[in-house]
Amino acid sequence: MEVLQRFADHYNYVVTIFLMVAGLYIVIARGNLIKKLVGLSLFQTSVYLLYIEPGKIIGGTAPIIDPAFKVYSNPLPHVLILTAIVVGVATLALGLALVVRIHEAYGTIEEDEIFSREGEE
Amino acid sequence: MEALINIVLLTLLAVITVGIMFQRNLFAVVVLAGIYSFLMASVLIVLDAVDVAMTEASVGAGVSTVVLLGTLHLVRTIEYPSKRSALIPMLVAVATGAALVWGTIGLSPFGTADNAIHKHVAPKYLADSVKETLVPNVVTSTLADYRGYDTLGETTVIFTAGIGVLLLLKGRRRRGHIADEDSKVGRTA
Numbered sequence: 001m002e003v004l005q006r007f008a009d010h011y012n013y014v015v016t017i018f019l020m021v022a023g024l025y026i027v028i029a030r031g032n033l034i035k036k037l038v039g040l041s042l043f044q045t046s047v048y049l050l051y052i053e054p055g056k057i058i059g060g061t062a063p064i065i066d067p068a069f070k071v072y073s074n075p076l077p078h079v080l081i082l083t084a085i086v087v088g089v090a091t092l093a094l095g096l097a098l099v100v101r102i103h104e105a106y107g108t109i110e111e112d113e114i115f116s117r118e119g120e121e
Numbered sequence: 122m123e124a125l126i127n128i129v130l131l132t133l134l135a136v137i138t139v140g141i142m143f144q145r146n147l148f149a150v151v152v153l154a155g156i157y158s159f160l161m162a163s164v165l166i167v168l169d170a171v172d173v174a175m176t177e178a179s180v181g182a183g184v185s186t187v188v189l190l191g192t193l194h195l196v197r198t199i200e201y202p203s204k205r206s207a208l209i210p211m212l213v214a215v216a217t218g219a220a221l222v223w224g225t226i227g228l229s230p231f232g233t234a235d236n237a238i239h240k241h242v243a244p245k246y247l248a249d250s251v252k253e254t255l256v257p258n259v260v261t262s263t264l265a266d267y268r269g270y271d272t273l274g275e276t277t278v279i280f281t282a283g284i285g286v287l288l289l290l291k292g293r294r295r296r297g298h299i300a301d302e303d304s305k306v307g308r309t310a
Contacts, residue, residue, distance in 0.1 A: 005224075010225060010226070010231065011128055015132070017218050018135055018218070018222065019135065022142055024214050030203060031203040034150075034192060034200075038154050041154065041185065042138060044178075045157070048177070053168060055168070055169075062170070063169070063260055065258075065259060072259070074239055075246060075260050076242065076243050080287065081173050081263075083274075083275045089184050090278055093175035093286050094285045099196065099283065101147070103197075112201075114277055
């Protein structure tokens with residue numbers, strides 16, 4: 001019973017870690033470059049959760065100061081993750097531009113085919 | 122109630138992730154990634170991170186999806202099964218996951234106010250930012266005032282990435298024209 005309670009208390013972290021390792025698995029196991037980039041953004045979004053979850057207080061409210069409220073969630077992770085989201089989309093765009101160039105040069109975006117074509121030359 | 126909504130949304134996120142993992146049609150993957158971003162924005166609202174949720178909905182679900190669809194327009198949309206074995210990646214992922222779960226066991230339960238994160242500088246920002254900056258939204262005042270240099274660095278990164286994308290795709294257009302002209306010349310000859 002105690003183990004179950006612990007699991008319920010940490011369910012957020014468990015799901016976050018699942019998203020993280022799913023992203024990691026896609027990046028390592030899949031050969032398609034676009035799929036890899038989607039996996040990379042899964043990994044990034046799981047990091048957003050990992051930062052913001054500890055800052056939440058049950059019964060608290062968003063950190064916008066108003067006399068009607070007493071308890072606010074922690075604003076600091078929000079600030080850091082705002083920066084991370086925008087940087088994340090910038091890296092995604094750069095990665096996709098590279099994918100377009102690779103597709104031009106090799107005619108494919110599958111890693112296996114790119115490697116075999118490299119071997120032929 | 123908050124915790125319950127959170128659990129349901131997080132479970133949906135995990136299900137979408139499994140879908141992304143096994144789907145081989147890249148168009149479907151991009152659509153699923155868009156759904157994932159909107160779900161993530163909902164989770165962030167429940168976690169009281171309203172500014173982050175707005176950014177995730179506009180940038181994560183909007184801009185990312187548009188950029189991914191634009192790329193799909195230029196390349197093939199079906200992913201071929203990889204010839205490599207999936208065993209080693211699976212082992213790496215499971216080992217990493219186990220280590221991370223082991224690392225989070227010691228964290229205090231979700232949503233408690235005595236979490237260590239709430240005892241360092243956050244109370245100071247919450248108490249003083251209205252007096253010091255006259256902005257009621259603490260996230261805004263922290264982003265623009267206390268941590269303005271972070272934001273400057275972020276803008277630098279976006280600028281660099283934008284220049285990189287432009288340089289990579291600019292050459293593409295020129296080469297495309299040359300290829301078109303070559304094919305025209307070939308036809309007339």
